[in-house]
Amino acid sequence: MSTPILSLQHVHKSFGPAHIIRDANLDVLPGERHAVIGPNGAGKSTLFHLCSGQFAPTEGKILLNGKNIAGLKPAEVNRRGLARSFQITNIFPGVTVFENLRLAVMRKHNLQFVFWRSAARLRLVNEEVDDLLTKIRLTERAQTLASQLSYSEQRSLEIGMTLASDPQVILLDEPMAGMSHEETDYTAGLIREITEGRTLLIVEHDMSVVFSLAHRISVLVYGEIIATGTPEEIRGNARVKEAYLGEEAA
Amino acid sequence: MKYAPLLLLVTVAVLIALPWLVSGSMLNAAVQMLISALFAMAFGLLCGQAGMLSFGHAAYFGVGAFAAVHAMNAFGGEGLLPTPLLPLVGGASGLVSGLLAGYFSTKRTGVYFAMITLALAELLHALAPHLKTVFGGEAGVSSFRMPAWGIGFGSLNDVYFLTLVWTLVSIGLLYLFSKTPLGRLALGLRENAHRLRFLGYNTHALGTLIFAISAMFAGIAGALQSMNIEAANYVVLESHISTAVVLNSFIGGVRVFLGPAIGGAVMTFFGHVSSDLTRVWLLYQGIIFVLVMMFLPRGIVGELVERIRNPSGEGLARTISTLLARLASLAIAAFGAVFLIEFLQRVLSPEYRAGVTEGNWPDIALFSYDWAPLSVLPWAFGLGLFGFGIALVIMVNRRVAARKEAQA
Incomplete structure (x- = not known):
């Protein structure tokens, strides 16, 4: 077994008296598509917030490439190669699709406090934006305001922005939430394409997506990872059935 | 926005020539x-x-x-x-x-x-x-x-x-x-x-x-x-x-x-x-x-x-005539409002109040006429113009809405 690229070790998170994450242990291997499933309120989003720097864990270690990132700020976590999307669409609504992606790409090229160069003439940046537009299939919509995109287009844009920093690890928080069947298939294909050569950690409620997309699945119940394994192993796991999948998967 | 550079050039030229104008x-x-x-x-x-x-x-x-x-x-x-x-x-x-x-x-x-x-x-x-x-x-x-x-x-x-x-x-x-x-x-x-x-x-x-x-x-x-x-x-x-x-x-x-x-x-x-x-x-x-x-x-x-980016689709001539109609109606309403405000301001000013003796309210000069403040005339004049202007605006708006509906 290769060394995990992202590893949660005995992670706890409490909000006052509420103990949301209780001793979570999770290893994500390089190059795999790893899904986290669990009933509502299990702490899936909290787990993502901990990994991406939104919250600091109360206890425990989060290792990214062997280095502890627990408690780092979101911007620092991003700089170390972990990028995330959000459950609620989180884009720059009042500017164009192109601008959304350019803002995302510029950081990778260390363009933050630069006021002596024209953004339109940043050849590398603009090429990468065009590449991303092709990848997320929004080239035609480049000059549209992000707020005027359809819902699934906005989700695609969100994924594109997550991809912009060329991260090793991508966290997608319910990318298919609120989508029709067609949109879900479309987005699943997109995710398969863009995560080629990267590591994906995904939270998703649509079980057909999870079982067809993920190499391995972890089940989170009441803040605890109760099982990790291949889709077949998870289907056959008695504890999982009892806690979550129930009759539906049996 | 093709004409933006030209417009800018003209503006700068006017600004440079301004001291002589x-x-x-x-x-x-x-x-x-x-x-x-x-x-x-x-x-x-x-x-x-x-x-x-x-x-x-x-x-x-x-x-x-x-x-x-x-x-x-x-x-x-x-x-x-x-x-x-x-x-x-x-x-x-x-x-x-x-x-x-x-x-x-x-x-x-x-x-x-x-x-x-x-x-x-x-x-x-x-x-x-x-x-x-x-x-x-x-x-x-x-x-x-x-x-x-x-x-x-x-x-x-x-x-x-x-x-x-x-x-x-x-x-x-x-x-x-x-x-x-x-x-x-x-x-x-x-x-x-x-x-x-x-x-x-x-x-x-x-x-x-x-x-x-x-x-x-x-x-x-x-x-x-x-x-x-x-x-x-x-x-x-x-x-x-x-x-x-x-x-x-x-x-x-x-x-x-x-x-x-x-x-x-x-x-x-x-x-x-x-x-x-x-x-x-x-x-x-x-x-x-x-x-x-x-x-x-x-x-x-x-x-x-x-408006320039998303034109109304009525053509330039129609858009401009609508705009002019709106502006003219608004000008009438504005004149009425200004008249009322100015008249009221003069009536309420301390100088004027000092001149009022035993129920004798002197006339007030405004826009080169003398108006009696206790008469209904100046108030009706101001309010009337204001109301007339607003009514015109509403009429123009209704016409535009009717045209849009007819198109749709």
Whole structure:
């Protein structure tokens, strides 16, 4: 077994008296598509917030490439190669699709406090934006305001922005939430394409997506990872059935 | 927007020819208009592009004004800082104070940000009268523009051109800034600072820097102001200066690039003209602001740009005739309203009340007629015109709506 690229070790998170994450242990291997499933309120989003720097864990270690990132700020976590999307669409609504992606790409090229160069003439940046537009299939919509995109287009844009920093690890928080069947298939294909050569950690409620997309699945119940394994192993796991999948998967 | 460069060229040409086109008093007003245009543009960078509503921009305007006056006195317009370069001092002092104030205020956003900027500006305003060596107390600090580079700087023309060059160069720099990576990030800050953080940006540092650059241009505007009047007094730190720049920018349109400049220039011109004509010009200014915010929330320029980008589909001739019909109806309503306000103001003024004896109310002269205040005539005249104008506006609007429905 290769060394995990992202590893949660005995992670706890409490909000006052509420103990949301209780001793979570999770290893994500390089190059795999790893899904986290669990009933509502299990702490899936909290787990993502901990990994991406939104919250600091109360206890425990989060290792990214062997280095502890627990408690780092979101911007620092991003700089170390972990990028995330959000459950609620989180884009720059009042500017164009192109601008959304350019803002995302510029950081990778260390363009933050630069006021002596024209953004339109940043050849590398603009090429990468065009590449991303092709990848997320929004080239035609480049000059549209992000707020005027359809819902699934906005989700695609969100994924594109997550991809912009060329991260090793991508966290997608319910990318298919609120989508029709067609949109879900479309987005699943997109995710398969863009995560080629990267590591994906995904939270998703649509079980057909999870079982067809993920190499391995972890089940989170009441803040605890109760099982990790291949889709077949998870289907056959008695504890999982009892806690979550129930009759539906049996 | 094909004609934008041409329009710009014509505007600049007119501005250059202005001293030979208008009277001295108008040219003086033009200097004020340029200064408030630049000040509004500095504010527009912070509020329109980066989405941070500052209620204390008078502080940086004032700091620039005082820095320039002190530099004028210290260098006598020679040596390292000849007169034409004095606005640099205003800009530098604005930048430094902006870095300091921006560091604290951009730690918060929205209402809290606005409150911090307001508090910092009020702090400076309260402190200023006590720091006599810096702010000169009640009398302020005065100075003289000295000749430099073979220019006298004594005449109004010289001052006008100095202000014009600095304003145009500054607005040009602000335009270029909006095209740089940092300028684009200002938009990101406005649209979604949370997302910027997760993209790896340091939003606090970005906010501080953009705040400081805005304060720098406000400082240049302040310096031009004190060079124009050859003095600075702590009244430039008063909150109404901060409020005026907010109102002017929103009237022009804070989200479009030249919106704040046009708003600043137009409202300063309006103030210049109307303050000679009426005592209640501030009331009119307030009414204009409320009306613009209610009916043209994008501001005058913002609405114009929107109309050009998304034409109504009725053709140019129809659009213009509708516009003219609306303007004419509004002019009638405005005349009625102005008549009522002016008449009421005269009736209520202490001078007039002193002249009223034992139920004898003398006639009031307004628009070259004498009106009896107790008669129904003047009131009916004003109200009637106002109502007639509004009725016309409603009629025009109904026709436009009917045409749209017929098309659909």
